[in-house]
Amino acid sequence: MTQSLTLRRPDDWHLHLRDGAMLKGVLPETARHFGRAIIMPNLVPPVVTGDQAAAYRDRILAALPEGASFEPLMVLYLTEGTDPADVRAAHASGLVKAVKLYPAGATTNSHGGVRNFENVRAVLDTMAEIGLPLCVHGEVTTHEVDIFDREAVFIDTVLDPLRRATPGLRVVMEHITTEEGVAYARTGGPDLGATITTHHLIINRNHILAGGIKPHYYCLPVAKREKHRLALRKAATSGEGCYFLGTDSAPHVDALKEHACGCAGCFTATNTMSCLAHVFEEEGALDRLEAFTSLNGPAFYRLPVNEGTIRLVKHEAPHAFPEKIYTEAGPVTVFNPGFPLHWTVEA
Numbered sequence: 001m002t003q004s005l006t007l008r009r010p011d012d013w014h015l016h017l018r019d020g021a022m023l024k025g026v027l028p029e030t031a032r033h034f035g036r037a038i039i040m041p042n043l044v045p046p047v048v049t050g051d052q053a054a055a056y057r058d059r060i061l062a063a064l065p066e067g068a069s070f071e072p073l074m075v076l077y078l079t080e081g082t083d084p085a086d087v088r089a090a091h092a093s094g095l096v097k098a099v100k101l102y103p104a105g106a107t108t109n110s111h112g113g114v115r116n117f118e119n120v121r122a123v124l125d126t127m128a129e130i131g132l133p134l135c136v137h138g139e140v141t142t143h144e145v146d147i148f149d150r151e152a153v154f155i156d157t158v159l160d161p162l163r164r165a166t167p168g169l170r171v172v173m174e175h176i177t178t179e180e181g182v183a184y185a186r187t188g189g190p191d192l193g194a195t196i197t198t199h200h201l202i203i204n205r206n207h208i209l210a211g212g213i214k215p216h217y218y219c220l221p222v223a224k225r226e227k228h229r230l231a232l233r234k235a236a237t238s239g240e241g242c243y244f245l246g247t248d249s250a251p252h253v254d255a256l257k258e259h260a261c262g263c264a265g266c267f268t269a270t271n272t273m274s275c276l277a278h279v280f281e282e283e284g285a286l287d288r289l290e291a292f293t294s295l296n297g298p299a300f301y302r303l304p305v306n307e308g309t310i311r312l313v314k315h316e317a318p319h320a321f322p323e324k325i326y327t328e329a330g331p332v333t334v335f336n337p338g339f340p341l342h343w344t345v346e347a
């Protein structure tokens with residue numbers, strides 16, 4: 001008997017689409033299954049102002065395949081020069097749904113991010129007042145802190161003090177990777193949410209480092225020990241409202257991944273829903289997949305759920321995904337979960 005599952009059309013609450021040829025190549029992979037996505041602003045140069053976000057939104061809409069219905073939810077990149085009045089206006093017009101905090105130096109194109117939080121105080125206060133969420137890349141950047149500890153240290157030394165200093169600020173802990181992240185998100189009340197990626201539910205640090213270095217599994221925050229992966233799986237499949245899908249699908253051409261200094265990012269847009277159905281089935285939680293992919297995110301962002309549905313079907317035989325997608329910027333390797341995928345999204 002074929003098993004199937006109908007879900008509200010999902011959203012991706014953390015997505016990198018890039019620009020130009022890469023945007024054109026990767027956008028159809030997301031638009032095929034997802035109704036909306038929170039679009040990361042770490043372009044070169046970054047999307048800092050409302051005008052820049054409007055222009056980027058237009059480029060995304062122009063790159064959509066014909067007939068696709070997909071809504072990009074725009075995000076401003078927070079810098080120490082960000083103007084609170086511009087943030088307020090971009091939010092009031094309906095254009096901007098969040099502001100992204102990159103600690104300077106934390107990840108790809110984050111050098112324009114925040115060094116001294118006192119310099120963004122007025123912006124944060126404005127955001128708390130108008131209810132505009134701050135999406136946080138939660139890692140400290142100090143070299144003395146081990147890369148596997150950077151998320152837990154960030155929560156204690158930066159995030160918690162920042163939230164206490166800014167009552168009412170709505171925060172999304174992006175791509176949590178640790179049991180500390182899971183625990184902190186759970187206790188934060190209705191103004192704190194956390195996204196979890198597809199790949200962090202599937203890989204731990206052994207996948208990157210054991211038996212030869214696997215650059216396509218390298219991302220930031222880096223995958224941690226197995227106990228953290230298990231905590232993430234428990235959180236994602238719990239149905240609890242504070243956890244929702246943000247794939248952090250982050251395309252880089254193979255030449256820059258398979259490199260002496262390889263870029264961080266896993267490209268999961270193509271097979272995310274199939275991977276998630278597999279994970280949720282393994283956890284005996286298929287009935288909670290919809291909460292994670294389609295309900296909890298809109299509730300946090302105070303948006304309606306999508307109108308349409310998608311249908312997932314489980315096949316006897318495994319379904320092969322393309323190993324790469326070929327963009328005009330170059331080939332991009334699709335995330336390999338390391339197990340056969342039996343679930344597909346019906347066309």
Ligand code: DOR
Pocket residue numbers: 016042107108137218219220221248250251264265266
């Ligand atoms: O793995 C990642 N890739 N993590 C990030 O934080 C940024 C992203 C990118 O833009 O490539």
Ligand code: ZN
Pocket residue numbers: 014016040248250
């Ligand atoms: Zn990201």
